[in-house]
Amino acid sequence: MREYNNQDAKINETELDPCIAAEIRMKKALFSRRTRRNLLILFVFIAILILLSVLLFFLLFRTSSKGTVPKTNEVNPGTSHSLIATSKLSEVTANDSSMTTIETLLPKVVEIGDDAFSENPTDIVTSLLDISSIATTTAAIITTVSTLAHTMNTSHILIQPTSDIVTLPLTGTDKQISTILPLFIDNDGNDDDSDNDDNKIEDCKALHDQGNNENGIYQIFLPKIGKFNVLCDMQTSDGGWTVIQKRKDGQIYFANRTWNEYKNGFGELTSSFWLGLDKIHALAAKDNGNPVTLRIELRGDLCEDNNRCSKQPNGYWWGEWDFNIGNESQKYTLSISTAQAGNLSERTSVDRFHYMNNGKSFTTIDQDNDKFQGNCAQFRDFGGWWHNDCGYVALNGRYGDRTSKMRNMFWFYGNGIRPFINYYIKPRETEMKLRSKS
Structure with missing residues (x-):
C-alpha cells in the first residue's frame, strides 16, 4: 500500500x-x-x-x-502694539539754544491677547527735544517705540510738570513714537496721590474750562479708575471733548478683540485706539447719572460701488446723542437718545443708531450678548459693539472694505422720508468723543 x-x-x-x-x-x-x-x-x-x-x-x-477666539489682523498682521508702558525720565534742563537728550528705558510691556512687543528691559531709546523757551522743569514722559513702518510728522507732546502743563514741539520728523503719556509728579519724582486739585480733573471739559485750548494728550483722574491719559479735542464745537474711540488707518486692528481688551482698552493715543469700557462708563457716570453728550464724526468714504455708496470720498458726517452705559455687571448696556444734532442720522425715531442699538449689551467675539443666533462681533467682522441682531452700525469692524455691503466697519445712512436716500459709509477715519453737559 x-x-x-x-x-x-x-x-x-x-x-x-x-x-x-x-x-x-x-x-x-x-x-x-x-x-x-x-x-x-x-x-x-x-x-x-x-x-x-x-x-x-x-x-x-x-x-x-x-469657536474659541479667532485672531486675524486687519491690514498689517505683523504690527504689534500695547496699551501703556511705564518708564523713568531724567530731569530736563534747557536754555534757548540747547538740545537735551532724554533717555527712556523700555520696560516689560503689557501683553494684549497674542500681541505684544518683545521683552527687552535693557533697550534704550534716545529722543531729542528742542526746548526753546522753557526753564528747568521736572517732568515725566512715557514713550513706546513703535514697530510701524511709517513715521510720525512733527507733532506736539504734552508734558505735565509739577505746576503747569507745558507743550513741547517734537523736532525730529523721523522719530517712531507710538504713545506719549504725561504723568503727575511730586517734588520727589514720585507719583502724587495726594488731594491735589490737578488729580481731581475728571475730563477734558474741566481742562478746557481751566484755559487749556490745545488738542493733545492730557491726564485726568476718576474715582475707582485713578489717573489715566486721554486724548482731548479742545477745538471742535467749543472744545472739551474726551475721545473714546479713534481710527485713522488699519494699523491697529479692532474687529477680533476680546471682552477684556474692549474692557481695558487698546491701541495708541497718537493714532488709533479704544479707550476702554470701564473708563467710558466712569466718564459717563460721573455726572450723578445724568447723560453726557456723545459725538461721532466720520471723515471720508472708502466705498467705491456706484449704487449704494455716498459717492463722497472726502465727505464729513457728524452727529450728537445723549449717552450713558452701564457697568460690567450690566454688560455695559447702552442708553442713547435719538440724534440731537448733525447730518449723520435722522433726528427722529427713524434714527437707526438709536432704533437698533439703544438698550443693547456689548458683544465681543468671546462674549455673545446680542439677539442674533450667531455672534455679531464675529459675523462679517463687525467687531465689538452694542449689537442687536447686527444692525446698521459697526464702527469697530474690520478696516478698509470698499464695497457697499453690510460687513466690516460701516455706517448705514437712511433718511426715512421721501425721497428716500440710503447708502453705506465705509469711513476712512472715525472719532467718538464725550463731553459733560454741565
Missing part, C-alpha cells in the same frame, strides 16, 4: 485518507483567487473607513478651534 505523504503536491486526493484530503482542499480554498480578491476588497474597505474617520476628526477639531 502506498505511503501517504502530505508534502506530495502531485498526490491524487481520491487515494488519500478522507481527513487528509479535506485538509488539502481547505488549504487550497483559503488561498484561491476568489478568496484573495475578497480579502483585498475587505482591506480596501477598512482603509477607507479609517481615512474617513481621520477626516471627520480633523473637521471636528477645526470647528471647535474656530
Whole structure:
C-alpha cells in the first residue's frame, strides 16, 4: 500500500485518507483567487473607513478651534502694539539754544491677547527735544517705540510738570513714537496721590474750562479708575471733548478683540485706539447719572460701488446723542437718545443708531450678548459693539472694505422720508468723543 505523504503536491486526493484530503482542499480554498480578491476588497474597505474617520476628526477639531477666539489682523498682521508702558525720565534742563537728550528705558510691556512687543528691559531709546523757551522743569514722559513702518510728522507732546502743563514741539520728523503719556509728579519724582486739585480733573471739559485750548494728550483722574491719559479735542464745537474711540488707518486692528481688551482698552493715543469700557462708563457716570453728550464724526468714504455708496470720498458726517452705559455687571448696556444734532442720522425715531442699538449689551467675539443666533462681533467682522441682531452700525469692524455691503466697519445712512436716500459709509477715519453737559 502506498505511503501517504502530505508534502506530495502531485498526490491524487481520491487515494488519500478522507481527513487528509479535506485538509488539502481547505488549504487550497483559503488561498484561491476568489478568496484573495475578497480579502483585498475587505482591506480596501477598512482603509477607507479609517481615512474617513481621520477626516471627520480633523473637521471636528477645526470647528471647535474656530469657536474659541479667532485672531486675524486687519491690514498689517505683523504690527504689534500695547496699551501703556511705564518708564523713568531724567530731569530736563534747557536754555534757548540747547538740545537735551532724554533717555527712556523700555520696560516689560503689557501683553494684549497674542500681541505684544518683545521683552527687552535693557533697550534704550534716545529722543531729542528742542526746548526753546522753557526753564528747568521736572517732568515725566512715557514713550513706546513703535514697530510701524511709517513715521510720525512733527507733532506736539504734552508734558505735565509739577505746576503747569507745558507743550513741547517734537523736532525730529523721523522719530517712531507710538504713545506719549504725561504723568503727575511730586517734588520727589514720585507719583502724587495726594488731594491735589490737578488729580481731581475728571475730563477734558474741566481742562478746557481751566484755559487749556490745545488738542493733545492730557491726564485726568476718576474715582475707582485713578489717573489715566486721554486724548482731548479742545477745538471742535467749543472744545472739551474726551475721545473714546479713534481710527485713522488699519494699523491697529479692532474687529477680533476680546471682552477684556474692549474692557481695558487698546491701541495708541497718537493714532488709533479704544479707550476702554470701564473708563467710558466712569466718564459717563460721573455726572450723578445724568447723560453726557456723545459725538461721532466720520471723515471720508472708502466705498467705491456706484449704487449704494455716498459717492463722497472726502465727505464729513457728524452727529450728537445723549449717552450713558452701564457697568460690567450690566454688560455695559447702552442708553442713547435719538440724534440731537448733525447730518449723520435722522433726528427722529427713524434714527437707526438709536432704533437698533439703544438698550443693547456689548458683544465681543468671546462674549455673545446680542439677539442674533450667531455672534455679531464675529459675523462679517463687525467687531465689538452694542449689537442687536447686527444692525446698521459697526464702527469697530474690520478696516478698509470698499464695497457697499453690510460687513466690516460701516455706517448705514437712511433718511426715512421721501425721497428716500440710503447708502453705506465705509469711513476712512472715525472719532467718538464725550463731553459733560454741565
